[in-house]
Amino acid sequence: MTKITKAACIGGGVIGGAWAARFILAGVDVNMFDPHPEAKRIIGEVMANAERAYAMLTMAPLPKKGALTFCNSIEEAVQNAEWIQESVPERLALKRGVLTEIDAAASPDALIGSSTSGLMPSDLQAEMKHPERMFVAHPYNPVYLLPLVELVGGKKTSKETIARAGVAVEQIGMKGVVIAKEIEAFVGDRLLEALWREALWLIQDDICDTETLDNVMRYSFGMRWAQMGLFETYRIAGGEAGMRHFLAQFGPCLKWPWTKFTDVVDLDDALVEKIGAQSDEQAAGRSIRELERIRDENLVGIMHALKSGDGGKGWGAGKLLAEFEQRLWANAEKPQADPGQAEPIRILDTKVNAAWVDYNGHMTEHRYLQVFGDTSDGLLRLIGVDLDYVKNGHSYYTVETHIRNLGEARLGDALYSTCQILSHDEKRLHIFSTIYNAASSEPVATAEQMLLHVDSKASKAVPALPEVIGKVKAIAEAHATLPKPEGVGRSVGQRR
Amino acid sequence: MTKITKAACIGGGVIGGAWAARFILAGVDVNMFDPHPEAKRIIGEVMANAERAYAMLTMAPLPKKGALTFCNSIEEAVQNAEWIQESVPERLALKRGVLTEIDAAASPDALIGSSTSGLMPSDLQAEMKHPERMFVAHPYNPVYLLPLVELVGGKKTSKETIARAGVAVEQIGMKGVVIAKEIEAFVGDRLLEALWREALWLIQDDICDTETLDNVMRYSFGMRWAQMGLFETYRIAGGEAGMRHFLAQFGPCLKWPWTKFTDVVDLDDALVEKIGAQSDEQAAGRSIRELERIRDENLVGIMHALKSGDGGKGWGAGKLLAEFEQRLWANAEKPQADPGQAEPIRILDTKVNAAWVDYNGHMTEHRYLQVFGDTSDGLLRLIGVDLDYVKNGHSYYTVETHIRNLGEARLGDALYSTCQILSHDEKRLHIFSTIYNAASSEPVATAEQMLLHVDSKASKAVPALPEVIGKVKAIAEAHATLPKPEGVGRSVGQRR
Known part of the structure; x- marks a missing residue:
């Protein structure tokens, strides 16, 4: 296992800054070296985008943020770093010089990754003392949201390095995809360039304009590729006879236009x-800011959709997100429900997600219940009803819920929730949750719920297991001294 | 306006069958001609997939399904059809022959579309008497879900035809994208082929395998292209300086790998x-069936995510879906809330969506409230609180909700909901909704709600407008004779 506690980012533009954001949000300290006079501003902007995106992306408990330290030299930055990421401009000589400096000062078993989108690792590592x-x-923009990292070794890279790197990127929610052989531009950018080359011809020859071309993609195969890529999509197109049938059927028919337009367009x-x-x-x-916001919200929405894919098991980037969240839950310091503490337990901090609002920008009715559901899940984890407990065949189901909508929550509003145990027996758990606007501390909704084991x-x-009942009891005894919240026991329409 | 009431599908494979499904589900009668001995089976399977997908895609009221009639000749099939879609195999001579037959028998102002993915319309229409x-x-697989249709005119096609076709496809929830000049394979397939050509090289040269290539796409730029396409994505990458800056910065850097791998791989x-x-x-x-199911559920999920895009206003294919649904609501026969009818009003028919279930395949807590919310929206439309009423500044907000979870709903279960008015005054509307399992007619959940105008x-x-109060009153008077539903007035945890 390669657990990263400190990373160094050499170069902090849009790519390097987003690497830093990924690390920091996953609880890893980051040393940053970037001599650009505006480095701090640029990184600050990327961090803000990343934090905004993560707040929408997950309700799982992110660890305490890592510290960001600006360093005055590469040597200083790489001290004690287990992962060093080089993201300087795309010039071989420059990158080689930077890598030589990193090589000299880094710990011998540090992992050294380059963000290059085209240069071959064998060329980059040629002059290093410890090239293995x-x-x-190689990540993809926006790096703080898109999970792909292409991992490409050079001639001197050890297999162990690639294996360790694959494990390490999981820690920051990314998917390390190993490319078998190095070529210029690897796999993703090769595909991007092929499409780009063809697109430029289509625009040059006035077959369509840029908006039409974008529409052709986003109303059709773009939505296929977000989930399955090229070959699995075509496997389906081949029908029951499968991929070989598809190739036999469509290969020749696709072939003739291949012979055209393979020259390079002049980008004059x-x-x-x-x-x-x-x-x-x-x-x-x-x-651009507006488009960036829309793009990020859509990416979050697509990953959430894929998280529900394959009948709730998750698919593609959504499955990856679910696995990342499971690790976050597992690694989170259990918030101590101090039995002596006579106040409702603060369970959840979140923001009103773009997918949660109606066309007026108001949070939709059922999203309140989503937050209340996540709140009761949070309480359940506190009393020992975690993934293992559930896998072993026991759980609490909600049987009754009373919601009061007291205010409005709008897109981007920060919210937090609290939960209080009203009463319990061996099977029943009677709770009261409140969602607050974090800025005003005003309640926006309350839910009284009955859960059944x-x-x-x-x-x-059936009765809950004794260890769960013990924990419920400890919290309930502390909460017994609390006043009954306003609204408890209400029926709908009851006069005050 | 071109309103299609009857369409003819000539050729009913996976593409032609899905065209038929689109028409039928949008209330258009379809005449089908396909001499293939298994045509009925294939079309039946496509229809089943399409109906399953639509049940997940929208809760908007689809019109009464169009009738499907199998015909014995092209001549018979095209009678009275306003749209004729040719989807026979991809051979020029065959298609020309079929189009000649269509040409001879069709009404002079019928629109005649070809599903060809590569042949030029000028070649197809060359021998027609009414080529204009x-x-x-040209649609994309799965045609019943992906909304894109490339509309390409030949030399003899009239502008009016393309304009009418663009309007007509809206009726079946599709997006007609007009290609300015005809070339072989148009725009989408040109882009697909460029990527495909490059992908085949990468596999042949063992740079990666098919799964790695698919992963590279779906964990990264696939999710960008599902929403923005190529140029708008790169516009963002260019930052504040915009597209010209992007081209200046990345043009040269992307250029050198272009010069490689532009030959045609031998698909031996x-x-x-x-x-x-x-x-x-x-x-x-x-x-393949399983992959198809997963793909379709993911496509639905992605379109739903995009429907919430841009702060609830909708984006790309999601915005298109929202607009389609608005037309469905506007065109739906208002379910007559017969004031004399003393029973709860049946509001909604739906299915448990893939995005609604947890990893156990059970419908998630907050999705019940989503269905209840859609149910109260349905009641509101019945009493005149429609989009216009809301745009004019009035609405009903839910202020209090009491839910009882009585049973479990699982992935794919058909559900329906009913709603009953319990009481009302000029500002308040007190309702009781029930969600039933459509197979067993057993209630799975109830909601008592207070809405405030x-x-x-x-x-x-503020008080509701008089015409709304009038409609509420008529329904409420009929419902006054109903017994009070079990559970009304309950508070959480109350003993029976």
């Missing part, structure tokens, strides 16, 4: 200006 | 077998 620990770790001033003008029109006045296979109520 | 009404309408037996074997391994035993700008309770 160096590899390409006229074409640049044409694309620039079409792109301006397409953006219809939206700023069940044998989930038999689908019938 | 013929065009390419060895390569076919290699891809086939890797694809088998990647599928890990999942059948508000001035949504001032965020304060």
Whole structure:
């Protein structure tokens, strides 16, 4: 196991800054070296985007943020770092120089990744004293949200290095995909460039404009590729006869247009200006910040959708997210429900997600119950009803809920929730949760709920296990001294 | 306006069958001609997939399904059809022959679309007597879910035809994207082929296997392309300086790998077998049906995510879906809340969506409230609180909800909901909704709710407008004779 506690980021632009954000949000300290005069501002902006995205992406408990330290030299930055990520501009000589400096000062077993999107690791590592620990770790923009890292070893990279790197990126919620042989631009950028080359021809020859081309992608195969990629999609297209049938059927038919347009288009001033003008029109006045916000919210939404994929088991990037969250829950310091503490337990901090609002920007009715459900789940984890408990066939089911909507929550509002135990017996757990607006500390909704302990296979109520009852009791005794919250025992429409 | 009431599908394989499904589910009658001995079976399977997908995709009221009639000749099939879609195999001579027959028998102002994925409309229409009404309408698999149709006119196609076709496809929830000039394979398949060509090289040269390549796509840029396409994504990458800056910065750097691998790979037996074997391994035993199910559920999930995009206003394919649903609601026959009818009003028919279940396949707590919310929205439409009423600044807000969970709903279960008015005054509406399992007619959950009529700008309770109160009163008077439902007035944990 390679557990990273300190990382060094050499170069802190949009890519390096987002690597730093990934590490910091996963609880890893980061040493940053970037001589750019505006490095702090740029990294600050990337961090803000990343924090905003994570607040929407997951309700799982992120660890305490890692510390960000700006260093004055590469040597200083790499001290004690277990992962060093180089993200300096895309020039071989520059990168080699930086890697030589890293090589000299880094701990011998540190992992050294390069963010290069095109240079071959063998070329980068050629002059290093310990090249076996160096590899390409190529991420995709926005790095704080897209989980892919292409891991590419050079001639001198050890197998162990690639294996350790694959494990290490899991810690920051990423998916390390190992590329078998190095070539310029690896796999992702090869595909991107092929499409890009063809797209430029289509624009140059006025077959369509940029908006039409984008629409062709996003209303169709873009949604296929978000979940299955190319080959699995075509496997389905081949029907029961499978991939070989698809190739036999569509191979020849796809072949003839291949012979065309394989020259390289000349990206001259006229074409640049044409694309620039079409792109301006397409953006219809939206700023880059606005497009970035929309993109990030959509990415979060797509990953959430995939998290429910395959009948709730998760699919692709959504399954990866679910696994990341399970580790976060497992690693989280159990919030101590101090039995002596006579106050409702603060369970959850979240933000109103883009997918949670209606066209007015108000949080939709059922999303309140989603937050209340996550709140009761949080309480259950506190009393020992965790994933293992559930897997062993016991759980609590909600049988009754009374919600009062007291205020409005709007897109981006920070919220937190608390939970109080009203009463309990061996099967029943009677709780009262409140969602507060974090800025005003005003309650926006309350939920009184009855949970029933069940044998989930038999689908019938059974007593909870003694260790759970013990924990419930300790909290309930402390909460017994609390005043009964306003609204408890209300029926709908009851006069005060 | 081109309102289609009858369509003809000539050729009913996976593509033609899905066109038929789109029409039928949008209330359009379809005449089908396909001499294939198994045509009925294949179309039946596509219809079943499409109906399953639509049940997840939307809770909006689909019109009464169109009738499907199998015809014995093209001549018979095209009678009175306003849209004729040709989806026969991809051979020029065959398609020309079929189009000649269509041309001779069709009404002079019928729209004639071809599903060809590569042939030029000018070649297809060359021998037609009325070529001005013929065009390419190229859809993407699965046609019943992906909304894109590339609309490509030939030399003799009239502008009016393309304009009418664009409007007509909206009726079946599709997005007609007009391609400015005809070329072989149009726009989407050009892009697909470029990527495909590059992908085949990467597999042939063992840079990666098919699963790695798919992972590279789906963990990264696939999720970008599902929402924004190529150019708008790169516009963001260019930062505040925009598209021209991106081209200046990345153009040269992307250029050198372009010069490679532009030859055509030889898709020989060895390569076919290699891809086939890797694809088998990647599928890990999942059948095509299983992959198809997962793909369709994910597509629905992605479109739902995009429907919430841009702060609830909708984005891309999600915005298109929202607009389609608005038309469905607007066109739906208002279910007559017969004031004389003394029974709860049946509001909603739906299915338990893949995105609604937990890893056990049970419907998640808050999704019940989502269905109850859609149920109260349905009641509100019945009493005149529709989109216009809301746009004019009035609405009903839910202020209090009491839910009882009585049973379990599982993935794919058909559900329906009913709603009953318990009491009302000029500001308040006290209702009771029930969700039933459609197979057993057993209730799975009930909700008692208090809604308050508000001035949504001032965020304060005000009396409803007289026409709304009138409709509420008529229903409430009929419902007054109903027995009080079990559970009304309950508080949480109250003994029976």
